Amino acid sequence: MTQPYVVRYVGGPLDGRVxxxxxxxxxxxxxxxxxxxxxxxxxxHIYELSYAVEYGCEYVLRVEDE
Structure with a gap:
């Protein structure tokens, strides 16, 4: 049995989505x-792939410089 690939979203309108x-x-x-x-x-909204120790892959909201 394979493990599912889980991705979390951090920030913006998708915050908390899995x-x-x-x-x-x-x-x-x-x-x-x-x-x-x-x-x-x-x-x-643009999300960039990053790695989190707790969850593995997650997409974090890109913050535009002003």
């Missing part, structure tokens, strides 16, 4: 883009 895939992808995506569409302008 995705589970049946197996580890050969090449995990380094960046995930989340686009929020609503009545106003399109809002784009």
């Amino acid at each position: 995705d589970s895939l049946p197996a580890t992808p050969e090449v995990p995506r380094q960046v995930v883009t989340y686009v929020h569409l609503h009545a106003g302008p399109k809002i784009v």
Whole structure:
């Protein structure tokens, strides 16, 4: 039996979300883009892959420099 591949999201609108895939992808995506569409302008959030000791892989919200 294989272990599921679990990814957590940190920050932004996806904070706390956990995705589970049946197996580890050969090449995990380094960046995930989340686009929020609503009545106003399109809002784009970018998450970067990182490693956390507690969870393994997680995507952390990229903070833009002002």
